[in-house]
Every structure is written in structure tokens, then in C-alpha cells.
Amino acid sequence: MSEPTGKYSITMPRDIAEAAKARSGPSGLSAYVAAAVARQIERDNLNELIQVAEAEHGPITEDEIQALRDHLHQARQQQAHNEANAA
Numbered sequence: 001m002s003e004p005t006g007k008y009s010i011t012m013p014r015d016i017a018e019a020a021k022a023r024s025g026p027s028g029l030s031a032y033v034a035a036a037v038a039r040q041i042e043r044d045n046l047n048e049l050i051q052v053a054e055a056e057h058g059p060i061t062e063d064e065i066q067a068l069r070d071h072l073h074q075a076r077q078q079q080a081h082n083e084a085n086a087a
Contacts, residue, residue: 010033017029024032054060 020032020036021029050060
């Protein structure tokens, strides 16, 4: 069952609205905009978590960021390798 919805009126630049409408596909503009807003809320929440963590533990260094990127890259490669072997 889907979540309850509400009807809202929003204002946005016409070119953005037209581009969104063109990309929205069969799910429609409302679903496209709702997904975009949901992604922005996730980003805002992550930024808040980062601010709390940095306030408690200090700023994240470029070396730490690169180490995490390397770890993610290795995990993706391993996943692709495992999927190829399973096929």
C-alpha cells in the first residue's frame, strides 16, 4: 500500500519544470519531484550527521576521505568479480 499523499502548489523556474516533466516518464512529474525532494532530504540529513561527527571528533581529513573512496572502490570491484563468477 502506498503512503498517503497531499496536494501542494510549488513554484520553480520554467526551464527546470519543463526538463523535469520531460524526464519524469510514466510515473509522472509528481513522482519525479517527490523523489528529488527525498534525495535532498537524505543529503541534508547526512550533512547534519557529518557536522555532528566533526564537532565531536574533528574535521575529516583528505587522507581519510581517500581511504574510504579506495575501500569503496575495492568493495565494488569485489562485488563485480563475485557477480561475474556467479553467472
